[in-house]
Amino acid sequence: MAVTARAFQLWRMRIAPHDSVSDVCRIADVKRSTLAQQLVRGKVSVPTIISIARGYGVSVVDALSEFNGFEDLPAGLTEPTDAELLSQVSHIDILRLLVARSEAQESGSESPLDLAPFPHRASVRAWIEAIDPGDLRQQLAGSTGVARQNLSAQLTAGRLAPWIAVQAGRIAGVSLASGLVVTGLITPEEGGWPEDGRARALRAVPDLDLVLLARDRLDVLGRQLRRTELDDGRDRAIWENLG
Structure with missing residues (x-):
């Protein structure tokens, strides 16, 4: 739109x-x-x-907010939830914190947490999963008229149309600007995200939950890499058949 x-x-x-x-x-x-x-x-x-x-x-x-489909954007501007904040921490930073905590147990002091900028490679999909009440994709498809396979294609590509991103926020009951932030259209500051929000949310995660979070992120990364390898294999086969 x-x-x-x-x-x-x-x-x-x-x-x-x-x-x-x-x-x-x-x-x-x-x-x-x-x-x-x-x-x-x-x-x-x-x-x-x-x-x-x-x-x-x-x-x-x-x-x-001056345009059709975005009129309620200012009224729907709220701070992101901890789940949203964590969704925008890359798997590398999660692993770094795990290592830092292990080292801190030995040295007795924890080093400062310096997170990489976001959006990261899986920002959009991670955000959708973080705010999903259980049937978000189905509700999005029904309310926007966009087929679920098209939504899946956008998520796989790491993008989401602005009006769909805002609608996802409406359905999930989170800040309407969050989807624009995680897709990189607006900056975290413009979307009302606190500067230290991600670091604060990440530090509050217990060790066990942090390990499970790292496992989930690596699992997603593994699926993406397998998909890339399959796509590369198909491309090579096509070129070989073309001679």
Whole structure:
């Protein structure tokens, strides 16, 4: 779901009444040809809206709320749950903390926890699993009209359309901006995620639960690697058959 060109032009005139489209593109660091193509097609992408909002110093959450499908975004902006925060910690950082805790038991002091930036490779799928009340994919398919196989394809590719990500938050009862954060469309700060939230949530996980969390993440990683190997094998077979 993109923004209609008419809705975009009305919004643009409100935030930059004296600027031309070229001015807007320059200030927002958006290619003029990109925006022109979107306007010709009658649909302006959400990333374009976000770039322009940032260029003009407008809250991206407030900017998106001007458009159909995102009206309740500001009212639905809350802090992420601990489960969401943990979903955005990579398996490498989880393993690093396990090692650090083992070393701390021997040395008596624990080293500072410096987490890698996110989104990580499995951010989107991990977030969906963290907020899933049990039938999230089914409810998403029913409420958005997107087939479950298409949803699965997006998750496998590590992406999720913005309006679907927001709808997932509505269904799960979490912050409506979280899906935009984990897909990398907006920054954690823009989405209301606390700077030290992930580290705090991770440190609160007991050793046993941390081991189980690491096991689950490695299991997902293993499945992804097997899928990649199978895809590579099929590609090689096709090229060999082509001679």
